[in-house]
Amino acid sequence: MNNFKKTLQDIARYPSAIIGAFVILVLVGVAIYAMLAIPYQKAITLWRGGEDVWFMNPKNVPPAWFNFFTAKKQPVSFVINDQQGQMTREVKTHSDGSQSITLTYSFDYQYDYFPQDILLYFKAQFQAKQPFASLVWMTPDGRKIQVSNFGVPNLFTYRFSQDTVLQAKLHGISPQIALFADPKSPDPNKPVPLKGTYQLVISGVTWEPNSDLTCEFVLHGQVSGLAGTDNYRRDLMVALLWGTPVALAFGLIAAGGTTFLTMIISAIGAWYGGWVDGLIQRITEVNLVLPFLPILIMVGTLFSHSIWVILGTAVALSIFTGQIIAYRAIFMQVKESTYVEAAKAYGASNWRIISLYLIPRMIPTLIPTLVLSVPSFVFLEASLAVLGLSDPTLPTWGKIIDDAFNNAALYNGWYYWILEPAALLMITGVSFALLGFALDRIFNPRLREA
């Protein structure tokens, strides 16, 4: 216990170790939060979900906090329906059973750019005759623009940007721009949006007694959420959050598994000697010739895409490396020491000597190695994902980078898409490296610099 306290005091003397340990704790906290807030099944459904899950998000837009750093504000996505936003609904029932339903959506538009799209998600209930809707757009300066009118099937999505008739009416300018443009824009080729309160009025008519018409108004802005969205409109936050437990688990399990197994196997080899030792050395020699990454890629392509199979292979291939030779050399020295001789003299069993006399001697050198090898495994997962060999169900950081690369994110200027997971990978790697290097200096004082 005293030793442990002393080690803690030693660690406290290295500011880099404290920073590293703090960041690791924060990451563990984020990982726990992610698993509690978005349970595994929900994360997978969200990540594999399509339009039905993510319809309210725009495509490929940076996070909303980008607006804090710019003087000109990008529009933020929003939804207006029964639960949120300003919406009124008036229903007049006529004597013949038909109804006039007036839906009015109003919102304040105070942004300096145009939105990506405007969508209306209609839901209608009817027996035989479709309800009818006509749309009127009202600008802050009092203009009224007839948008469109159509019969509404059960489920219907109206996209302003796709309405070519409306576009023709608006002199060929895309509706999501023309509807917001200030008619007094200084340069008609570069319109600026008119700020103020906009209204969309949907006048609907239903023809049957139990017929109904509801509609959800969605504006796709140019920024969205805390992390932005990808080309499938998915909120990157889900993958960034869930990437944390996956990365930590992969890194820690692989690093722990590799270092402990390496140590135990080399201890067994050194203790028993003879053919056991010879076999371990031959396996190591064979393994040094085997190409590490190509074999992992083969296993990923041919055997299984599961992240845990790849993890197991990576551990198995990382055990028999130069490290086992280095540990063996130390164990050979320890084996000759007097206290092992004493243990032999009182009749300790082989296992007792290995587990209580040999292995504990290695723990000090082991801990820094373990911590230092975590980042390489975290990055290994990302590297395999960049090659397209990641678990198809789990969202991970590497997979976001892979998606971004496949969609030429750097070329198209969607930098946030790569920078967010990259930053998280970097933070994880550097924090473990900082802690590991400090531990290395504490446990191996010979390396300590002046």
Place this chain on the structure above:
Amino acid sequence: MAVGVQVETGAAKKKSSGTFTRVARYTVSRLVMLFVTTVISVYLTILIANMGGYVDTIMKAEIRENTTSAFMNNKGLQQMAPATRATLLQATIAQQENRLGLNTPFPIRSFRYLGNALTLNLGSAQQMTSDSGSKQVRLIILERLPATLLLMGTSELFLFFSTLFLALALSRHYASFWDKLVIALSPSSTVPPWFYGIFLILIFAALLHLLPFGGLVDAPVPTNPVDFALSALKHLILPASSLILASFFLSIYNWRTFFLIYSSEDYVDMAKAKGLTSRNIERRYILRPTLPTIVTQFALLLIGVWQGAIITETVFLWPGLGRTLFRAIGFYDTPVIVGTTIIYAYLLALTVFILDIVYALVDPRVKIGG
């Protein structure tokens, strides 16, 4: 140790013949050992690349599907009688399977692969072709080799020599500002090269438009050799820098620690006490005993170049061996996978063998077979 042949009786003669047989025995046993290691590793690679034979099933299914759909789409064949067409389909499938050697059982074929690999008879690829249209594995590899050698050679040689000299300079100024800076920056090497590549692309290609995003040369390819070289050089900067950045500081740190250990030896203190110049001490007392390690590192570097950098090449769309190997795995193209592996295995075994002998020559403390 026992000496096999002892005919001469003279003491001096006996000793020299003893040394000779000892070296010969050691050399032979070492060669046999290395050869066995190589054979086992290559055979393991063959087994893994074929999933222990399961790839056959995948490939047979692929052939069946492709041939059947080709038959469905062929208008000329549709006029045939169904029975004739079915026979023809079976014959075509059998022919395709025969071409890929699938009708031989996998265990037999795996040893055939092994034998061909060991005799460096690389054969022809199953699916891949070289850009010039050849199916020969030798040509596919040779075509990609220059690009890999250019990228890996430039970056690895630069890394090796620059870090070695910087580390030597740092070990002279132990605990100086630069020394501390290098120690502080050494964790930067936990990040793999492709990761630096992303940032370099972002800064120099996407934001500043100074350098290309990837590839080996501009399109259209310059016809003038000078322009070609300049264009390739321009494309080389980013991938090479990302490979260099990823190991630069850790490499300096490792060499520096290594030199420091050797410069704290007693005989170095002794040399200092004798009043030798620091230049002399460095050359004769520090560098001399470190030579074997430096030679080893250099040799391992040279064969490491052969493997290429799969992910960095992928990120930079660099047409090198690493990417070829990656594509070969995607195509289940065993001959190409085995071809690159066997050459690496041979190079490694050869290097290890030569190093053993070089060690004995360079370092008087090493005794062969002792």
